Amino acid sequence: MDQNKSFWTKLRGIVWLIHQVDAGMLPVQFCYVLLVGILPYLNTGFLGVLLILLQRRARPAQIVTLLLVFLAVRLGLTVLQRVVEKLQADHHQLLGQRLAALTAEKLVRLDYQDFESKDLRAAYDTARRGASFSGDLGALVQTGFYQVFNLLIAAGFAIGILVTLLRGHVAESKFAWLFNTPWYLVVILAVLALPLLLSVWGMRRGSVKQREMIQKVVAHNVSWQYYNDFAENFKNGELTRLYDASGMMSRAEEQALDAGNQATWHGMMGMFGATAVPSGVIQLAVGGLFVLVGLQAYAGGLAVGTVLIAVGYLQQFMLAFDGFIGGLGYAVNEVNYLQYYVTLLKMPTSHTGGTLPVEKRTDNDFAIAFHDVSFKYPDSDEWALRHINLTLHIGERLAIVGKNGSGKTTLVKLLCRLFTPTEGEITLNDIDIQKYDLAEYQSLLGVVFQDFRLFAYSIGENVAASTQVDEARVWQALDVADITARVKAMPKGLATPITKSLFDDGIDISGGEAQKIAIARAWYKDAPIMILDEPTAALDPISEYEIYQRFDALVGDKTAIYISHRMSSTRFSQRIVVFDQGRIVQDGNHETLMKQAGRYRQLFNAQAQYYTDAKIKEERQKGLQSAAPVVQ
Numbered sequence: 001m002d003q004n005k006s007f008w009t010k011l012r013g014i015v016w017l018i019h020q021v022d023a024g025m026l027p028v029q030f031c032y033v034l035l036v037g038i039l040p041y042l043n044t045g046f047l048g049v050l051l052i053l054l055q056r057r058a059r060p061a062q063i064v065t066l067l068l069v070f071l072a073v074r075l076g077l078t079v080l081q082r083v084v085e086k087l088q089a090d091h092h093q094l095l096g097q098r099l100a101a102l103t104a105e106k107l108v109r110l111d112y113q114d115f116e117s118k119d120l121r122a123a124y125d126t127a128r129r130g131a132s133f134s135g136d137l138g139a140l141v142q143t144g145f146y147q148v149f150n151l152l153i154a155a156g157f158a159i160g161i162l163v164t165l166l167r168g169h170v171a172e173s174k175f176a177w178l179f180n181t182p183w184y185l186v187v188i189l190a191v192l193a194l195p196l197l198l199s200v201w202g203m204r205r206g207s208v209k210q211r212e213m214i215q216k217v218v219a220h221n222v223s224w225q226y227y228n229d230f231a232e233n234f235k236n237g238e239l240t241r242l243y244d245a246s247g248m249m250s251r252a253e254e255q256a257l258d259a260g261n262q263a264t265w266h267g268m269m270g271m272f273g274a275t276a277v278p279s280g281v282i283q284l285a286v287g288g289l290f291v292l293v294g295l296q297a298y299a300g301g302l303a304v305g306t307v308l309i310a311v312g313y314l315q316q317f318m319l320a321f322d323g324f325i326g327g328l329g330y331a332v333n334e335v336n337y338l339q340y341y342v343t344l345l346k347m348p349t350s351h352t353g354g355t356l357p358v359e360k361r362t363d364n365d366f367a368i369a370f371h372d373v374s375f376k377y378p379d380s381d382e383w384a385l386r387h388i389n390l391t392l393h394i395g396e397r398l399a400i401v402g403k404n405g406s407g408k409t410t411l412v413k414l415l416c417r418l419f420t421p422t423e424g425e426i427t428l429n430d431i432d433i434q435k436y437d438l439a440e441y442q443s444l445l446g447v448v449f450q451d452f453r454l455f456a457y458s459i460g461e462n463v464a465a466s467t468q469v470d471e472a473r474v475w476q477a478l479d480v481a482d483i484t485a486r487v488k489a490m491p492k493g494l495a496t497p498i499t500k501s502l503f504d505d506g507i508d509i510s511g512g513e514a515q516k517i518a519i520a521r522a523w524y525k526d527a528p529i530m531i532l533d534e535p536t537a538a539l540d541p542i543s544e545y546e547i548y549q550r551f552d553a554l555v556g557d558k559t560a561i562y563i564s565h566r567m568s569s570t571r572f573s574q575r576i577v578v579f580d581q582g583r584i585v586q587d588g589n590h591e592t593l594m595k596q597a598g599r600y601r602q603l604f605n606a607q608a609q610y611y612t613d614a615k616i617k618e619e620r621q622k623g624l625q626s627a628a629p630v631v632q
Ligand SMILES: Nc1ncnc2c1ncn2[C@@H]1O[C@H](COP(=O)(O)OP(=O)(O)OP(=O)(O)O)[C@@H](O)[C@H]1O
Pocket: 116, 377, 378, 380, 384, 402, 403, 404, 405, 406, 407, 408, 409, 410, 411
């Protein structure tokens, strides 16, 4: 994902990202660096000017004034620094929170097709792994941008002092030839350049070492994090105890941690070796500058105090450059990791949305048709559906059956416009469904998927999928899903929040109860087309049968699509479509299909022994909730 772009393009993307997340962050960071970074210049400058005044035998009043001005400026700067420090900390905290919020908001608004993309997920993993090692966007601002701003300030002071040195004309001295020529500047620049070049060398070498270290450490971190999350996840409590996995888990966790620490130690030593050389050479260069500029002062070209200021400022510049170059290696890696956020936030929110309004009809006369539809998932070469022709008649109950992976859920996802057909089209009342406004179109569908999710809201809000709850209707929906008694027994009834992990008065419910609430949610939506995609897998067979029965009786003139591995739903369907390897292989009603020697008869007969009235009565009387599926 966008990893082929140049570093500068990526960096521009990051600046854009920071601006999106918090427009005040970079200006505040710059002010912070300015206030923190200016102190060494102020101290050196003060000492230098003091020396100059002493050398000129200035009046005591002048020296006292200088001292007072210096103290006042320092005091002012310290107060300002505290204020900006607080501002910077606030912005920094906000940056992480706002980035997380913007990312989450974008992810839920993204086209499902983009959301499912392998590229996006791979980039997400890379960003997470990068952040797990070296911190997130905030860390880049605090370290990378700090160094950039610090260098800019240092360069400003260095240029100022170089101009002063060139102006320091040496009148009568045997060294005059050295200082009264532009070559003097060249010599100073050469002294400055040596450590700078070594810094670049150190950065390159250190960056390689750092990359090697990150690769190793991140791999260990990921496995350590996995074991740690696994152990901390209360849901895994039974598994670890029943299979005595706790010893195995903690050994693996310790090993991953040790290996990670070792890799960090070796990596850090390698990086230290690469960065120690330029740091040492900077000290040599400072010595050289003292000799050079000291000689200029000795020859009468400069005041002694200026020597102190000049060498001090140039030393700061070399240190800032070294810090910047050192940070650059880190920033290159970090800017790469963070591209995920740039790409994600720049992605169009929805490109499958049409504009046509959906006709409002009280007669539910909505006809859906698949016209020679074929589909491959993005990043897949396999056809998940092939040449599907299917018309859903108004008020029809359609059961879709077929073995795992035959394409049933994919058909529903296309119908819901979570994906677009690779070939062919789906129409609603003879118009391609892609042309309708997405929200209006999706309001026609009440769907419960097999991997449904409940929200961490109250039961009532979960059923209404909104904070505006029509209580009478919620109770009706709960009735259809056969969970009224359970909700009435909850401490706060409809207002009981789901989950304990978020709310003190919250409750955790079983998988089957959650499925029932998800079914109630679809029912509450009152959409003209209802789709149940195996939402009953966690229900016991009698509950499943009874829910289908009640659901079916109340669906009325709506269209309903039932997908289930158990045959209870086919009993209520006028039409059964059998899928195999992405194709429709049979289409007809129960009686017709039972007469054919096809897959349906095979599937039905395998479960037929359970589908008798006598069996249902027997099971109900026994009160056994664990019986096999039941259909008349
Ligand atoms: N996100 C995906 N990316 C790539 N391939 C997928 C994806 N989801 C499903 N498939 C593949 O598409 C084919 C049809 O899958 P689908 O989920 O529609 O089958 P299904 O009949 O609903 O199966 P099940 O009964 O197990 O739910 C399968 O081969 C499956 O592996």
